[in-house]
Amino acid sequence: MPASNTDLHDTNKYYILTYGCQMNVRDSEIIAGLLEGMGYIAADAPENAGIILFNTCSVRHSAENKVYGKLGEIMVLKRKNPETLIAFGGCMAQLPQVREKLKKSGVDVVFGTHNIHELPHLIATARAGKQPVYQVWEREGMMVEPMPSQRRSGLSAYVNIMYGCNNFCSYCIVPYTRGRERSRHPQDIVKELEEIASQGYQEVTLLGQNVNSYGHGLEKDVDFADLLEMASAVEGIERIRFTTSHPKDMSDKLINAVAVLPKVCEHIHVPLQAGSNEVLRRMNRHYTREHYLELTHKIRQHIPGVAITSDLIVGFPGETEEDFLDTLDMVKKVRFEAAFTFMYSPRSGTRAAGWEEQLGLEEKKERLQRLNQVQYQIATEINQSMQDSIKEVLVEGPSKTNPVKLTARTRTNQIVIFSGPKDLIGQLINVRITEARTFSLFGEVV
Numbered sequence: 464m465p466a467s468n469t470d471l472h473d474t475n476k477y478y479i480l481t482y483g484c485q486m487n488v489r490d491s492e493i494i495a496g497l498l499e500g501m502g503y504i505a506a507d508a509p510e511n512a513g514i515i516l517f518n519t520c521s522v523r524h525s526a527e528n529k530v531y532g533k534l535g536e537i538m539v540l541k542r543k544n545p546e547t548l549i550a551f552g553g554c555m556a557q558l559p560q561v562r563e564k565l566k567k568s569g570v571d572v573v574f575g576t577h578n579i580h581e582l583p584h585l586i587a588t589a590r591a592g593k594q595p596v597y598q599v600w601e602r603e604g605m606m607v608e609p610m611p612s613q614r615r616s617g618l619s620a621y622v623n624i625m626y627g628c629n630n631f632c633s634y635c636i637v638p639y640t641r642g643r644e645r646s647r648h649p650q651d652i653v654k655e656l657e658e659i660a661s662q663g664y665q666e667v668t669l670l671g672q673n674v675n676s677y678g679h680g681l682e683k684d685v686d687f688a689d690l691l692e693m694a695s696a697v698e699g700i701e702r703i704r705f706t707t708s709h710p711k712d713m714s715d716k717l718i719n720a721v722a723v724l725p726k727v728c729e730h731i732h733v734p735l736q737a738g739s740n741e742v743l744r745r746m747n748r749h750y751t752r753e754h755y756l757e758l759t760h761k762i763r764q765h766i767p768g769v770a771i772t773s774d775l776i777v778g779f780p781g782e783t784e785e786d787f788l789d790t791l792d793m794v795k796k797v798r799f800e801a802a803f804t805f806m807y808s809p810r811s812g813t814r815a816a817g818w819e820e821q822l823g824l825e826e827k828k829e830r831l832q833r834l835n836q837v838q839y840q841i842a843t844e845i846n847q848s849m850q851d852s853i854k855e856v857l858v859e860g861p862s863k864t865n866p867v868k869l870t871a872r873t874r875t876n877q878i879v880i881f882s883g884p885k886d887l888i889g890q891l892i893n894v895r896i897t898e899a900r901t902f903s904l905f906g907e908v909v
């Protein structure tokens with residue numbers, strides 16, 4: 464067996480293709496940990512791997528399409544090396560209609576989001592039996608603690624604090640693919656934080672679909688603000704981030720915790736989704752535009768320099784031009800530092816997918832374009848107002864777009880690109896912002 468992770472096909476190497484959100488990125492680290500526990504080593508490209516795994520996302524049609532496209536490509540590789548094992552997991556695998564399609568695809572192992580820990584057994588069974596193994600749990604089981612994991616970056620780590628979602632927003636597939644909400648025990652989370660701190664990680668992002676409802680169902684009376692305090696006490700962790708917040712569950716206690724705990728970064732991702740009360744009601748979001756305005760006003764008042772970011776959907780079934788203008792109006796009022804914007808995509812099995820008043824693609828595209836225009840203008844203005852200011856950044860590594868430069872992140876999660884020696888990587892330093900664009904800032908070391 465070759466000791467190093469270089470070229471050439473090798474049955475003992477694995478390659479993971481990860482799609483979707485941070486939860487999947489984290490799950491892929493766990494999958495990598497499980498595979499390395501079995502003796503596999505990471506391949507640098509799928510064509511060199513003896514086992515190729517898909518960790519998929521079904522949040523929008525486009526996400527699923529990307530996966531199907533890649534699966535076609537990977538199957539060409541399998542034809543060249545028939546002993547290559549293809550495993551398919553993640554959110555798509557939870558959906559019966561996807562599993563039905565996969566039956567004709569030649570995939571060897573199908574596993575779901577709830578039984579990742581079974582993967583070694585499933586792989587061994589598929590290898591031994593030389594026939595496909597489909598094992599997906601319809602429902603979440605007990606949380607398995609701890610899980611092995613092979614984290615990728617050496618600096619910034621994702622840590623799950625809860626799994627699943629109980630909100631059932633009418634457009635969203637996630638509650639169907641990730642099951643009901645359950646929180647990890649705070650002591651398990653703190654133990655994991657201590658572990659990553661001892662490995663040199665300085666930054667952590669605490670992950671959950673709705674972190675504001677952390678703690679429900681635990682014997683101990685502990686909420687997310689308490690958890691932030693416990694995380695802050697872990698020595699070596701210098702920055703704490705979290706995502707995602709739900710506007711209906713964001714408490715004053717949490718806003719205060721972000722304001723007073725120095726390690727907790729001033730960035731709150733709190734998706735608005737839509738600006739019209741009627742659309743919000745039909746989305747099952749349980750808040751109004753007035754509530755959201757009041758909330759974000761409070762956040763800005765209590766947390767100086769905070770960045771508020773959002774997710775926005777255009778073209779929800781029945782969205783009128785007037786509803787859409789309400790979204791634009793909210794974007795102008797709140798002035799998000801950044802926002803992810805999406806065209807509504809009907810997801811089979813969700814409530815809104817069955818509604819009659821679906822909008823056409825052209826109309827959705829046109830609204831998305833208008834929304835992006837407004838949002839990008841605001842982001843550019845906000846970035847320009849940072850010109851000449853001095854920001855503390857964590858230096859992450861060489862810039863992806865210009866590898867002779869370094870890339871770093873502000874506490875508000877903005878990327879700053881600047882020149883400097885490589886030994887700055889991993890350090891918290893101050894930079895002066897010299898140039899501002901819509902999606903990134905440029906700076907110099909001070």
Ligand code: SAH
Nearest residue numbers: 634635672707734774775805806807808810
């Ligand atoms: N739990 C998080 C994120 C869920 S998925 C939250 O509640 O905010 C990330 C984003 O994808 C959502 O915030 C939403 O804006 C978007 N999204 C989810 N379902 C979608 C759909 N069917 N069509 C378009 N966008 C969708």
Ligand code: SF4
Nearest residue numbers: 628630631632635637
């Ligand atoms: Fe989906 Fe809503 Fe749950 Fe977020 S809160 S994961 S948008 S159902």
Ligand code: F3S
Nearest residue numbers: 483484520521522554
């Ligand atoms: Fe996609 Fe599943 Fe995340 S549907 S967005 S990978 S929870």
